[in-house]
Amino acid sequence: MSIKITLTVNGVKHTNKVEPRMLLVHYLRDVLKLTGTHVGCDTSGCGACTIHVNGKATKSCTMLAVQADKAKIITIEGMATHHELHPLQEAFNQCHGLQCGFCTPGMIMTAADFLTRNKKPNEKEIREALEGNLCRCTGYENIVKSIQYAADKMSAPKARKTKKEATV
Amino acid sequence: MSTNNGNGADAPNRFIGKSVKRVEDKRFTTGHGRYTDDIVLPHQTYAAFVRSQYAHAKIVSVNITTAKAMPGVVAIYTGAHVAEVNGVPCGWQVNFKNGTPMKEPKHPLLVTDKARHVGDAIAIVIARSKEEAEDAAQAVEVKYEELPCEIDAFKAAQPGAPLVHDDVPNNICYDWALGNPIDEVNAAMNSASHVTTLEFVNQRLIPNAIEPRCYNASYDRIHDHYTLYTSSQNPHVIRLLMCAFVLGIPEHKVRVVSPDVGGGFGSKIFHYTEEALLTWCSKHIGRPVKWTAERSESFLTDAHGRDHITKAEMGFDNDGKIVALRVKTYANLGAYLSTFGSCVPSYLHGTLMQGLYTTPKINIDVTAVFTHTTAVDAYRGAGRPEATYVLERLMDLAAHEMKVDPVELRFKNFIPPFDGVTQPGYQTQVALQYDSGNYHGVLEKGLQMLGYDDFRKAQKEAAHNGKLLGVGFSTYIEACGIAPSSVVGSLGARAGLFEFGQVRVQPTGKVTVFTGSHSHGQGHETTFAQVVADKLGISMDDVHIVHGDTGKIGFGMGTYGSRSLAVGGTAIVKSIEKIIEKGKKIAAHLLEASADDIDFANGNFTVKGTDKSIPFANIALTAYVPHKYPDDLEPGLDFSSFYDPANFTYPFGCHIAVVEVDKETGKVTLKRFIAVDDVGNIINPMIVEGQIHGGVAQGIGQALFEGAEYDNNGQLTNASYMDYCMPRADDFPMYETATQITPCPHNPLGVKGAGEAGAIGSTPAVVNAVLDALWSGGHEVKDIRMPLTSERVWRAMQN
Amino acid sequence: MELTGRHKVNATPSTLWNMLMDTDTLSKIVPGISKLEKTGDNSYKSILEIKIGPVGGSFKGDLQMENIEEQKGFTLKVQQNSSVGNANAAIKIELIPVTIEETEVAFDGEVKVTGLLASMGQRILGSAANVITKQFFTNLDHELAKQQATS
Incomplete structure (x- = not known):
C-alpha cells in the first residue's frame, strides 16, 4: 500500500507515492536523491539527519515521509541561495568547523534554526544548542566558533545599514 | 598556535605554514559530499x-x-x-x-x-x-x-575458561615481552628505594565514526x-x-x-x-x-579499541630517578584477530614504555587473549595511549606517594634535548630510536600557560573552602609516521608501510597529484596542495589532489598511525623533486645552458646569475609539445615515487587538565585543558590544531564518559547512542593549545604527525587531575576505573 | 538480570494454585499476552506483546513448569524469541501460606536477554520488569476479586 504525499523541498514541489513506513530521511535520500542529509544512527541520537520542517530543525529520522505531507522542507542543499553560501556554510569553512563532513549538514541545520531564536548567543548557549548533534572529529570547539562567527556576520549587515542611515 | 615555515627560512612559502582554509569544505557544507x-x-x-x-x-x-x-x-x-x-x-x-x-x-x-x-x-x-x-x-x-562465555581477558586466559576457538589453548593468542631481560629489571626494581604499583583497567572503547x-x-x-x-x-x-x-x-x-x-x-x-x-x-x-551498518550493528561489529588489564610497577632511587619499570598486561583481542589486532598491544604498545624518561631497565610482558567479544584493533593512538596511560598515571601517583611535585619528578627524569642532526637519536630500552626531542620545552610552556604556582595556591584555598580542585599532567611521546618497512617486517608485519605519490603535470602547467594516503577528515586536499603549490611555485587552484581509488592511483598503503604527511607527503615531495630535475633539463635546453646551471625558484627556471628564465607552465607545455627538446629526454612531465621512511617519527607533548570535583555528587567538571604539542614542522596550523582538538576530545571521552559495557552473558549492554556516552559539545571547555617545533630530522618536510597525539596525551592528564583533586581533600585514592562517572568518583570518596 | 519479589494475595494456596494452573486465567493475568495454548501437561506455547523502553516486539515461545509441588510451588522456565531479541528465564515460584485466607507468592530467578533487548533495552530492563510484575499481581488480585464475587 502506498500513500500519495505532496511537499515542497528547497522550494521545489514534489508529489510521490510512498510506503507508509518510509522515514522522511529515506524519502529525501532515496527518492529525491538529496544525499546531503545523512543517517548516523537508529535512535535519533546523532543529529546528522537534521533538516528544517516548516522552519523548525527536525531530525528527519524521527518522522515518517507521510507525516511531511504538505510540509515545507529545507535541507542542506537548499541553504545556499543563488550560488551564495549561507553565513553558516561560510563560517564552518572560515573556522574549520568540520573535518570529515558527515555531521556537518546536521550541525548547520541545527545551528541555523538556533540562530533564528537566539541572534547573539554566548558560548554556553551554543554548546547547549548542539546537545542533539554528535561530532567525532572536531572536539566541537571550532563548531562553536563557527556558529559564533555566523551569528556575528548575520547581525553585521543590519549594523552597517544603521550606520549608513545615520550618516545620511 | 604559532605558525611555522616548514620549508626553511630562505625559501619564501606562500602556503606552507599558513592556516589556509580547506578546499574540501565547499562540498561538505553544501551537502555535496559523496559517501x-x-x-x-x-x-x-x-x-x-x-x-x-x-x-x-x-x-x-x-x-x-x-x-x-x-x-x-x-x-x-x-x-x-x-x-x-x-x-x-x-x-x-x-x-x-x-x-x-x-x-x-x-x-x-x-x-x-x-x-x-x-x-x-x-x-x-x-x-x-x-x-x-x-x-x-x-x-x-x-x-x-x-x-558458556568469557568476556574478561584475564579470566579467559585461566585454565578451564570456555574456549573461543577449540584449537587455541587457554584462549592465548600469544605471550610476548620486550625490553631488558626480566632478571635485570627485577634486580633494579629490588634496588629501588620506592616502588609505585598500580593495577588498572584501560577500558574498551567503541570508535564511533559518525558515518556507519x-x-x-x-x-x-x-x-x-x-x-x-x-x-x-x-x-x-x-x-x-x-x-x-x-x-x-x-x-x-x-x-x-x-x-x-x-x-x-x-x-x-x-x-x-x-x-x-x-x-x-x-x-x-x-x-x-x-x-x-545500522548504528546498533556498528557497535557490535566495528573493531573496538583498548581493553587492557595491567599491573605496572615503577621503581625510584633516593633521588627520585626512575631505576626500573615492570609492566604486565592482559590484552583483550575479542573473538577474532582483526587486521592489526595482534600488533596493537605488542609492537605499538610495548615499544613506547620508555616514554620521555631515562628509565634504564624496562620489561613489558603482554598476554593477548581471545574472548567472546567483538574484535579489538587500532583505535586512535592504538597501543600508544595505553602505554602513555601506564607511564603518566605512574608518574603522578609516584610523586604523590613520595611527596614530591609531579612536575619536578618529570623534569628530573626527562631525556635531555637532542635534535637528531648534530646529536644522535635516543636509543630506548624497548627497540625504538627517537628521532628528535625537547621534552623540557613542552612542559615548561604548559606550566606557563597553566600558571602553576597560582594554581597550587588556588587549590589550597579551594580545599580550605570545601572545594576539590585538581591538576593532572601527562607528558607523552608516540611513534607515528608508520613505518620503515624493513623494521616492521622484522617485527612481523606482513606488509610494507611505504607510501606512493604521483605528480602529473598537465601540458598547461596544472598539476594532478595521486596519493595513496586517504583523507577521511584530515584535509589532505588542502595540506598536500599547499606543499605542492609552494614547491612548484604555482597557485593552489592549479593543484588537484586525487585519493581513494585503486583505479586511478598506482598504489597506496592508506591513512592511519599519523602517517599521511610524513610518509605520503614525502612521496609527493620525492616526485616533485623528479619533476624539477627533469624541468631543469628542458629549461637548460631551451635556455642553451647546462642543467647544473639552472635554478628553480618561485615557479621559474633561471640560469644562475642571469635574468634568463622560463616559467614552469612553459616547461610543462614543452614537455608535452617537445618540438625543441633534448634528444636524450622522454616527453611528458609525470613522476611517481614510493617513499619508505628511515624511521618512525616521534611527536611528543604536554597535556594538563584542571578539574573540579563536586564533593556531594562526585561529578567531575573539566575546567581547563592545556595541550602543548610538538608535531615537528607544521604545514597548516589550523588543520593541526583541529586534529589536536579532536584527539583531545576522544581522550577526555575515555577518561570521563565512554566505555563498552558487557554483561556476564557477553551482551554489549550499551550498543546505542542512548546508552553509550558519547561526548557532546557542552562537555568541554575551550581548549588551550600551543605548539613547539622540533623538526623531524629524517624526512624532507621535517614533519612528524598530528592525528593521534591528542588522544594519546589527554586521558591520563584528566584522570590524574581527578585524583589530585581527591588527594587535595584528603581522600587517599589510588585508582578509579574509567570512565570516571559521578558514581565511581563518589564511591571512591566514601572509602 | 535477577528477578525477585514477594506479593501477598487474599486467597488460600489451593485457590491460587488452581488459578495458576488454568490456561484461561493465566491468559487474563499475564501482561501483554495475546495467545496462550496448552501443548502438554505442564507446557504452553505463547505469544506476548511487550515493550521495554525503546524496544518493543512480539515474543513467541514456550512456557514450561518444572519441579512441580502441588500447592507449594514450581519452577517456571520461559524461552521467548522475537526479532528484537530472545529472553530466557528460570523463575522459582513458591506459595507460602501466611494466614488461613492469605498466601504469599515469592519468586526468585534470573532472566537473560539477547539482541536489541540486551544492547538497548537492558538499561531499563529492571524497572520494566518491576512494572510487568506489578501488573501481573494487580491482574491477579483483580481476577481473584472477580472470581470471589461470582462464587
Whole structure:
C-alpha cells in the first residue's frame, strides 16, 4: 500500500507515492536523491539527519515521509541561495568547523534554526544548542566558533545599514 | 598556535605554514559530499545480516525457507555457502616468547559451527530493497545451543575458561615481552628505594565514526571485473588483502574506491568480512549489492579499541630517578584477530614504555587473549595511549606517594634535548630510536600557560573552602609516521608501510597529484596542495589532489598511525623533486645552458646569475609539445615515487587538565585543558590544531564518559547512542593549545604527525587531575576505573 | 538480570494454585499476552506483546513448569524469541501460606536477554520488569476479586 504525499523541498514541489513506513530521511535520500542529509544512527541520537520542517530543525529520522505531507522542507542543499553560501556554510569553512563532513549538514541545520531564536548567543548557549548533534572529529570547539562567527556576520549587515542611515 | 615555515627560512612559502582554509569544505557544507551510502548503482540490491544474539553458541540449524520466499528476496547465503572461501587475514604475525607463531584461528565470512561473539554473522540476506532484506533477515530461523562465555581477558586466559576457538589453548593468542631481560629489571626494581604499583583497567572503547560502515560491491560479467566502494581508510590495502588472501581473485580485476569517508579513527583500516562477502555475493547474484551498518550493528561489529588489564610497577632511587619499570598486561583481542589486532598491544604498545624518561631497565610482558567479544584493533593512538596511560598515571601517583611535585619528578627524569642532526637519536630500552626531542620545552610552556604556582595556591584555598580542585599532567611521546618497512617486517608485519605519490603535470602547467594516503577528515586536499603549490611555485587552484581509488592511483598503503604527511607527503615531495630535475633539463635546453646551471625558484627556471628564465607552465607545455627538446629526454612531465621512511617519527607533548570535583555528587567538571604539542614542522596550523582538538576530545571521552559495557552473558549492554556516552559539545571547555617545533630530522618536510597525539596525551592528564583533586581533600585514592562517572568518583570518596 | 519479589494475595494456596494452573486465567493475568495454548501437561506455547523502553516486539515461545509441588510451588522456565531479541528465564515460584485466607507468592530467578533487548533495552530492563510484575499481581488480585464475587 502506498500513500500519495505532496511537499515542497528547497522550494521545489514534489508529489510521490510512498510506503507508509518510509522515514522522511529515506524519502529525501532515496527518492529525491538529496544525499546531503545523512543517517548516523537508529535512535535519533546523532543529529546528522537534521533538516528544517516548516522552519523548525527536525531530525528527519524521527518522522515518517507521510507525516511531511504538505510540509515545507529545507535541507542542506537548499541553504545556499543563488550560488551564495549561507553565513553558516561560510563560517564552518572560515573556522574549520568540520573535518570529515558527515555531521556537518546536521550541525548547520541545527545551528541555523538556533540562530533564528537566539541572534547573539554566548558560548554556553551554543554548546547547549548542539546537545542533539554528535561530532567525532572536531572536539566541537571550532563548531562553536563557527556558529559564533555566523551569528556575528548575520547581525553585521543590519549594523552597517544603521550606520549608513545615520550618516545620511 | 604559532605558525611555522616548514620549508626553511630562505625559501619564501606562500602556503606552507599558513592556516589556509580547506578546499574540501565547499562540498561538505553544501551537502555535496559523496559517501559510500550515497552511491546507488543500476540494478542495486541491498543486504542485511542475520547476526548471533549469543556471545557463544553452537549453531544447531539455520532455516532460510520462509525467508527465501519473502517478497523482494534475491538470495540468502549462510556459512555453508562460503565454507570454501578463506577467512579474512591478520596483517601482523607476533610470536610467542618461545618463538612459535601466534595462534591464528580462521575468521570466516559467515560462521557455520559456532558463534563467538554477539554480532557474529550467520547469514546474509539480499533483496531489492533494504526494508525487504531486513524483513527477510528477521524471518531466518536460527537454532542455537547456548554455551558458556568469557568476556574478561584475564579470566579467559585461566585454565578451564570456555574456549573461543577449540584449537587455541587457554584462549592465548600469544605471550610476548620486550625490553631488558626480566632478571635485570627485577634486580633494579629490588634496588629501588620506592616502588609505585598500580593495577588498572584501560577500558574498551567503541570508535564511533559518525558515518556507519558501508560497502557497495558490483561485478561486470563481460569484463570479468569487480568494483567495491568501501568506507575504508586504505582502499589499496583492502584490495590487496581481499584479492590475495580471501577471494583469490587477481588484483587487476578489482577496483576498490573509498570516496568521502565520514571519519575512521582506526576502525575503518581493517579488512572486514562484509567487504569480501559482498564482493563474493555480487558475482553470484550478478547484481550490485550494498550494505550499510545500522548504528546498533556498528557497535557490535566495528573493531573496538583498548581493553587492557595491567599491573605496572615503577621503581625510584633516593633521588627520585626512575631505576626500573615492570609492566604486565592482559590484552583483550575479542573473538577474532582483526587486521592489526595482534600488533596493537605488542609492537605499538610495548615499544613506547620508555616514554620521555631515562628509565634504564624496562620489561613489558603482554598476554593477548581471545574472548567472546567483538574484535579489538587500532583505535586512535592504538597501543600508544595505553602505554602513555601506564607511564603518566605512574608518574603522578609516584610523586604523590613520595611527596614530591609531579612536575619536578618529570623534569628530573626527562631525556635531555637532542635534535637528531648534530646529536644522535635516543636509543630506548624497548627497540625504538627517537628521532628528535625537547621534552623540557613542552612542559615548561604548559606550566606557563597553566600558571602553576597560582594554581597550587588556588587549590589550597579551594580545599580550605570545601572545594576539590585538581591538576593532572601527562607528558607523552608516540611513534607515528608508520613505518620503515624493513623494521616492521622484522617485527612481523606482513606488509610494507611505504607510501606512493604521483605528480602529473598537465601540458598547461596544472598539476594532478595521486596519493595513496586517504583523507577521511584530515584535509589532505588542502595540506598536500599547499606543499605542492609552494614547491612548484604555482597557485593552489592549479593543484588537484586525487585519493581513494585503486583505479586511478598506482598504489597506496592508506591513512592511519599519523602517517599521511610524513610518509605520503614525502612521496609527493620525492616526485616533485623528479619533476624539477627533469624541468631543469628542458629549461637548460631551451635556455642553451647546462642543467647544473639552472635554478628553480618561485615557479621559474633561471640560469644562475642571469635574468634568463622560463616559467614552469612553459616547461610543462614543452614537455608535452617537445618540438625543441633534448634528444636524450622522454616527453611528458609525470613522476611517481614510493617513499619508505628511515624511521618512525616521534611527536611528543604536554597535556594538563584542571578539574573540579563536586564533593556531594562526585561529578567531575573539566575546567581547563592545556595541550602543548610538538608535531615537528607544521604545514597548516589550523588543520593541526583541529586534529589536536579532536584527539583531545576522544581522550577526555575515555577518561570521563565512554566505555563498552558487557554483561556476564557477553551482551554489549550499551550498543546505542542512548546508552553509550558519547561526548557532546557542552562537555568541554575551550581548549588551550600551543605548539613547539622540533623538526623531524629524517624526512624532507621535517614533519612528524598530528592525528593521534591528542588522544594519546589527554586521558591520563584528566584522570590524574581527578585524583589530585581527591588527594587535595584528603581522600587517599589510588585508582578509579574509567570512565570516571559521578558514581565511581563518589564511591571512591566514601572509602 | 535477577528477578525477585514477594506479593501477598487474599486467597488460600489451593485457590491460587488452581488459578495458576488454568490456561484461561493465566491468559487474563499475564501482561501483554495475546495467545496462550496448552501443548502438554505442564507446557504452553505463547505469544506476548511487550515493550521495554525503546524496544518493543512480539515474543513467541514456550512456557514450561518444572519441579512441580502441588500447592507449594514450581519452577517456571520461559524461552521467548522475537526479532528484537530472545529472553530466557528460570523463575522459582513458591506459595507460602501466611494466614488461613492469605498466601504469599515469592519468586526468585534470573532472566537473560539477547539482541536489541540486551544492547538497548537492558538499561531499563529492571524497572520494566518491576512494572510487568506489578501488573501481573494487580491482574491477579483483580481476577481473584472477580472470581470471589461470582462464587
